[in-house]
Amino acid sequence: MSDHEHRTPVEIGTVSSDDPHLQPAAKNPDTVEHVIAFTFILGFFGVAGFGAAYWVNAKPWILGATMGFGLFFLGVGLVAWGKYLMPRGPFVESRHPLANSEADRDAFAAAIVERGGGVVKRRKMLAGLLGGGLGVFSIVAIFPLLRSLGPLPKGTLFHTDWRKGSYAVDQTGRRVNVGELTVGSIITVFPEGTQNTDRGQAVDQTVLIRISDEDYVTQKGRESWGPKGYLAYSKMCTHLGCPVGLYEQELQVLVCPCHQSMFNVTNGAIPEFGPAPRPLPQLPIYIDADGYIRSQSDYHQPVGPGFWERTTT
Amino acid sequence: MGVTLSLPRRALLLSACLVLSAGPVLLFLAPASASTYGQTTRKNSGTPNSSTVVKKNGVVVKYGNKYITYTAPSASLNELGNALYLENCASCHGTQANGVPASGTSGAYPDLVGLGPATIDFWIDSGRMPAKNVRAIEAPRRQPALTPDQALAIAAWVNSLSPSYPSIPTPNLKNANVAEGAAIFALNCAACHTIEGDGDALAESTFAPSLRHIPAFQVVEAVRTGPGDMPRFTGNLSDQQVDDVVAYVTTEIQHPNNPGGFGLGGLGPVAEGFVGLLVGVGLLVLICYWVGERS
Numbered sequence: 001m002s003d004h005e006h007r008t009p010v011e012i013g014t015v016s017s018d019d020p021h022l023q024p025a026a027k028n029p030d031t032v033e034h035v036i037a038f039t040f041i042l043g044f045f046g047v048a049g050f051g052a053a054y055w056v057n058a059k060p061w062i063l064g065a066t067m068g069f070g071l072f073f074l075g076v077g078l079v080a081w082g083k084y085l086m087p088r089g090p091f092v093e094s095r096h097p098l099a100n101s102e103a104d105r106d107a108f109a110a111a112i113v114e115r116g117g118g119v120v121k122r123r124k125m126l127a128g129l130l131g132g133g134l135g136v137f138s139i140v141a142i143f144p145l146l147r148s149l150g151p152l153p154k155g156t157l158f159h160t161d162w163r164k165g166s167y168a169v170d171q172t173g174r175r176v177n178v179g180e181l182t183v184g185s186i187i188t189v190f191p192e193g194t195q196n197t198d199r200g201q202a203v204d205q206t207v208l209i210r211i212s213d214e215d216y217v218t219q220k221g222r223e224s225w226g227p228k229g230y231l232a233y234s235k236m237c238t239h240l241g242c243p244v245g246l247y248e249q250e251l252q253v254l255v256c257p258c259h260q261s262m263f264n265v266t267n268g269a270i271p272e273f274g275p276a277p278r279p280l281p282q283l284p285i286y287i288d289a290d291g292y293i294r295s296q297s298d299y300h301q302p303v304g305p306g307f308w309e310r311t312t313t
Numbered sequence: 314m315g316v317t318l319s320l321p322r323r324a325l326l327l328s329a330c331l332v333l334s335a336g337p338v339l340l341f342l343a344p345a346s347a348s349t350y351g352q353t354t355r356k357n358s359g360t361p362n363s364s365t366v367v368k369k370n371g372v373v374v375k376y377g378n379k380y381i382t383y384t385a386p387s388a389s390l391n392e393l394g395n396a397l398y399l400e401n402c403a404s405c406h407g408t409q410a411n412g413v414p415a416s417g418t419s420g421a422y423p424d425l426v427g428l429g430p431a432t433i434d435f436w437i438d439s440g441r442m443p444a445k446n447v448r449a450i451e452a453p454r455r456q457p458a459l460t461p462d463q464a465l466a467i468a469a470w471v472n473s474l475s476p477s478y479p480s481i482p483t484p485n486l487k488n489a490n491v492a493e494g495a496a497i498f499a500l501n502c503a504a505c506h507t508i509e510g511d512g513d514a515l516a517e518s519t520f521a522p523s524l525r526h527i528p529a530f531q532v533v534e535a536v537r538t539g540p541g542d543m544p545r546f547t548g549n550l551s552d553q554q555v556d557d558v559v560a561y562v563t564t565e566i567q568h569p570n571n572p573g574g575f576g577l578g579g580l581g582p583v584a585e586g587f588v589g590l591l592v593g594v595g596l597l598v599l600i601c602y603w604v605g606e607r608s
Contacts, residue, residue: 061574180548
């Protein structure tokens with residue numbers, strides 16, 4: 001009997017017991033049975049090992065390995081059993097046609113159109129009320145959509161919590177003294193009181209860098225902004241708002257980790273490379289009589305990425 | 314024998330005594346107003362204003378606290394250090410370690426005077442110096458060309474030219490808190506070195522090196538001295554905080570606990586997802602193919 005004839009489907013109800021379609025697919029069923037028995041034994045030991053490993057509270061990867069091993073070989077055995085030891089088939093089982101006759105279907109459609117339509121048309125008021133309810137719902141359904149956009153930012157995009165005289169504190173709330181940073185040091189500071197707030201860690205975060213022992217001027221008009229070589233820049237990238245925390249003290253650049261924008265610390269954080277469109281805003285700071293770093297005022301421009309109402313400067 | 318002095322001489326002597334006694338007082342007063350700036354003033358931050366300071370012949374030889382002890386290299390190493398320096402370093406940094414080589418072409422080579430023993434020790438002991446390739450933008454960590462003792466000797470001699478700090482640190486990890494260290498690491502180090510400590514590329518062909526094989530004391534040296542492009546962490550981190558960071562680096566970063574069995578280089582969810590897709594789904598596809606294949 002040729003291979004082609006094996007693959008011809010036969011009617012399952014009419015097949016005789018000596019039909020080759022009922023023979024197992026394997027040429028050597030006894031050998032295959034032994035192999036499958038072996039895989040089941042492996043699988044048995046695998047899942048048993050998983051139980052033992054679970055019992056002794058073994059490491060997670062041992063749990064995973066034993067369970068995976070066990071289930072894998074049980075699965076291999078099952079699949080092989082179905083593939084090699086079951087009748088090779090293929091078989092078909094015929095059934096009667098499902099569709100109604102053409103005449104029955106036409107009659108049913110006619111009944112719906114003639115009688116059903118008339119029944120609905122008699123209740124015009126109910127139909128109108130239903131339509132009104134659904135119409136209102138379709139408008140109300142927009143509300144959660146609008147609400148999910150969050151509250152309007154109003155003026156918050158334009159201002160941070162830095163005020164005239166705000167103390168610069170680190171993330172633990174400790175005020176930063178002028179003597180603490182040596183040249184080449186960096187620290188992230190916040191206006192006192194905001195260091196543990198969401199808003200503080202977003203818009204108020206500021207990098208304080210000491211690039212010199214002497215007063216340092218980054219740009220014209222910023223003569224008093226860099227006392228004793230301390231420079232304060234917004235830590236929010238002007239591209240998409242990532243924290244610009246990668247300071248390279250020899251190159252004097254701040255690198256944004258997200259898209260590799262590079263800001264030149266010495267000349268007012270002008271972007272030298274990357275997609276950032278504007279310099280990082282510089283915070284005017286001063287050193288008070290006790291040596292603490294404090295802000296002269298808020299940033300002179302909005303921090304972070306651009307937004308619709310932002311003016312270009 | 315009685316000594317009598319004339320009036321002008323008495324006046325001269327009196328004023329000399331006054332100047333001599335007032336001088337130290339003035340010297341004592343003057344730094345109080347000037348020292349606000351320049352030096353780090355915070356206690357226990359790698360400078361000898363620490364809780365314990367050991368002096369020998371008026372020279373600070375050891376300082377620190379229960380978290381980190383800083384030891385100055387012994388002055389007896391100076392002679393050996395000078396010889397080693399002339400052999401290994403002087404061709405670039407100059408015979409006086411001031412960055413002016415014999416040819417007189419200054420500028421290209423850093424001045425080493427006054428950087429503190431920890432700086433010199435770090436660069437030599439991490440194998441970065443003597444430089445294998447002097448034109449490299451950034452010297453990578455490699456097998457040190459000099460032994461730790463030789464590095465100490467060179468550090469001792471360079472430091473003898475102008476004694477400065479920090480000295481060679483020894484962190485005491487028994488008093489460290491790994492969890493605190495992880496938080497401090499995330500805030501201050503992870504931006505460049507990544508939270509797994511593998512390091513990453515930075516601006517203009519520089520890179521933050523991997524921390525997988527750095528010894529504990531070199532972590533302190535790097536944090537306190539800021540080698541190359543790395544910022545210095547002095548007054549903003551106390552010795553206790555630096556000790557915590559060292560504990561985190563030497564445990565969680567250098568001996569990571571991978572619950573899944575494989576760290577996959579600690580590259581994060583993207584790499585893990587990629588491996589999961591390629592290996593896991595690939596295996597499933599092969600199995601499906603095998604299951605569906607007709608015999």
